[in-house]
Amino acid sequence: MNSAPAPTWKHAPGVRASLALLVIACILPVAAVASFLIVNFYTKERAQLIEHTVSRARAVIAATDHDIESIQLALQALSSSSMLQNHDLAGFHQRASSLVGKLRADSIVLIDTDGTLLLSTRRPFGAPLARLGRAPLLQRILASGQPGVSDMFIGPVVGKPICTVGVPVLRDGAIVMTLNAILTPDRLLHVLSEQKLPPNWRASVLDTQGRIVTRSHDMAKYAGQQVNATLRQHLASASESGLATRTLDGQDVYVVYSRSTRTGWTAVLGIPSAELTAGLYNTLTWLVSVTIAALGAGMALAWLLGGRIARSVQALVAPARAVGGGERLPIPPLHFREAQQLGQALHDAALSVQRARADTRESEQRLALAANAAHLGIWTRELHSQDIWGSDQWRALFGFPPGQQLTLSHLLAKVHPDDRAAVQRTLNNAMHGAPRYDMEYRVLLAGGEQRWIGSHGSVEHDADDRPLRVRGVSLDITPRKQAELDVLQKQKEVTHLSRVAMLGELSGALAHELNQPLTAILSNAQAAQRFLAQPAPDLAEVAEILADIVDEDKRAGDIIQRLRRLFSKQDMPPQRLDAGALVVGVIRLVRNDLINHGLAVRAELGEEALAVDADPVQLQQVLINLLMNACDAQPSDGVIVVRVARDGDAVQFSVIDHGAGIAPDMLPRIFDPFYTTKARGMGLGLSICRSIAAAHHGTLWAQNNPDRGASFHLRLPLAQVEAGGSAP
DSSP, X not given: OOXXXXXXXXXXXXXXXXXXXXXXXXXXXHHHHHHHHHHHHHHHHHHHHHHHHHHHHHHHHHHHHHHHHHHHHHHHHHHTOHXXXXXXXXXXXXXXXXXXXXXXXSEEEEEETTSBEEEETTSOTTOOOOBOSOOHHHHHHHHHOSOEEOOOEEOTTTOSEEEEEEEEEEETTEEEEEEEEEEOGGGGHHHHHTTTOOTTSEEEEEOTTSBEEEESSSHHHHTTOBOOHHHHHHHHHOSEEEEEEEOTTSOEEEEEEEEOTTTOOEEEEEEEHHHHHHHHHHHHHHHHHHHHHHHHHHHHHHHHHHHHHHHHHHHTHHHHHHHHTTOOOOOOOOSSHHHHHHHHHHHHHHHHHHHHHHHHHHHHHHHHHHHHHTTOEEEEEETTTOEEEEOHHHHHHHTOOTXXXXXXXXXXXXXXXXXXXXXXXXXXXXXTTOOEEEEEEEEEOGGGOEEEEEEEEEEEEOTTXXXXXXXXXXXXXXXXXXXXXXXXXXXXXXXXXXXXXXXXXXXXXXXXXXXXXXXHHHHHHHHHHHHXXXXXXXXXXXXXXXXXXXXXXXXXXXXXXHHHHHTOSSOOOOEEEEHHHHHHHHHHHTHHHHHHTTOEEEEEOOSSOOEEEEOHHHHHHHHHHHHHHHHHHSOTTOEEEEEEEEETXXXXXXXXXXXXXXOTTTGGGTTSTTOOSSSSOOSOHHHHHHHHHHHTTOEEEEEEOSSSSEEEEEEEEOOOOOTTSOOO
């Protein structure tokens, strides 16, 4: 016996857990959607802030370019002074010193083409000045003839980071020196302060090497220093962009920069990372707090309501179990309307079960009485354990004593060995889903008695639609089977009588068929005697005559053998027969009768070779019967047509006469046993022919022709094509 599966309800969640999951399923998706919307909103706001900051960086670098361009214009105006043309450097020193404040420059210097400092407004005129070691801006101006601005470097005069704005000084169209304004980091600080950036933002202007020209915070500390390598790599790859990085003073910022196409300098604005995410984090924190509070309230409510529901349901467990036992228990007070409705339904169900059990007992008693009266044995077989329960009547049918524990093996041991495989196959089909079965088989009882049993079973399924058990009835059908055997024996005798009756009709054909080979044998024997009587007989001729005698003798033997098979009581096993050859052989058998009736036969065999699997003697009997009936219906000098043709997956034999046809009221009855229109007929020929056709899985029918006469059609299945070959 298979153990019953563990109840699944033990692993199912309770009411409280289900309600808690419901609360979670309601709140968490809303919180997730809200989080997504908040993050999406802040993402868009961040993108807008960064785009706005890019615009402000452009404004910073544009203001820087404007400042430098203003200084260049002022220097160009000063470079055209007549003092420089007249080489009055002392007067020019005084003039330049008066303009330093207006340019907001640290000082103005004049540099010779070889890098010699000719004067500096930071030193009295004539004071010794250092010579420039490297002068990239000087070289650019000499090479291009255009004003320019330098990167940050340590000024030889001031001794601190500076940058210079220089213009060429021309004399007779040639550059003879450069005029430069010295700018310190605080000179350009106003460009950043004018943008009114938030106080916690970091802003810087960088030269082409990534050194700080001016800075919003700690300018004196970081002026002239290079920014970190990550930022320098980004500056080299794009003129405008943004990235997250860390400033020199350790602040995490998101940097946005924009580079000038004129000077190559870059304005860099850094937004503190905390400022970008603070609002988002605050909002998400508030959302999480609200979500947790809502979950807590929902869980508490689910716990309270789930407890009331669980107690109401548990209170109905005992009444429900009582219903299964046919009892009734009082329904306790319940907490909600649906439970009260269920309680009332259980109360009603208990009453229904009691009534149903009473009806069932009465029905079982009636069924037992009916089964005993009809000699039916009732049985049940469990498909998993193969245990069998049988009524007393069923046990008596099979010879089992009362009280014996029975299984399928006990039953199969009683079944006749010749029927056991078929019974086992039918029972296996029930195991694999066959809804019902009917079978007949023999059982062997004590003392060697044989009994025929008819069994009818119906398969029952479990909740998963798997076969569970079979219920059915069995009865003794031995008298019926014996009657069927008697009928079959009588049918064989009637069939033999039909063949014998046909012998009388074919007696003339027998004489004619045998007369020809016997006459030929006699003629050849007499001719051989004459040859042998000659003085010098021709032995070759005699040998040929003897060969002809042998052939004619074999021919007569074949005729006798065919007729002996036709009138024998034994049935031939099915053989592969050529349909055309079969028709030709039958026409040869009835040729003498056709001649006596003054009739001719036209065989329409077609070009396709068609074969059937059949008993040759029985099939000859059918065709001979049809041809003889056509002879009786056809007037003299007529033609009977025998046609063989393919009809789908079958061969159709047709015998067509042109007589008077069959009366419409007789047509449905001509195949009935003992029905005949002949004065000396028994009325069994066509009935036997139809039985033979049915035994060969074929059909035989008759119909009147459209013009006149009648046609009989025999349809048989085509022979199955063998593997690697074809039907003959």
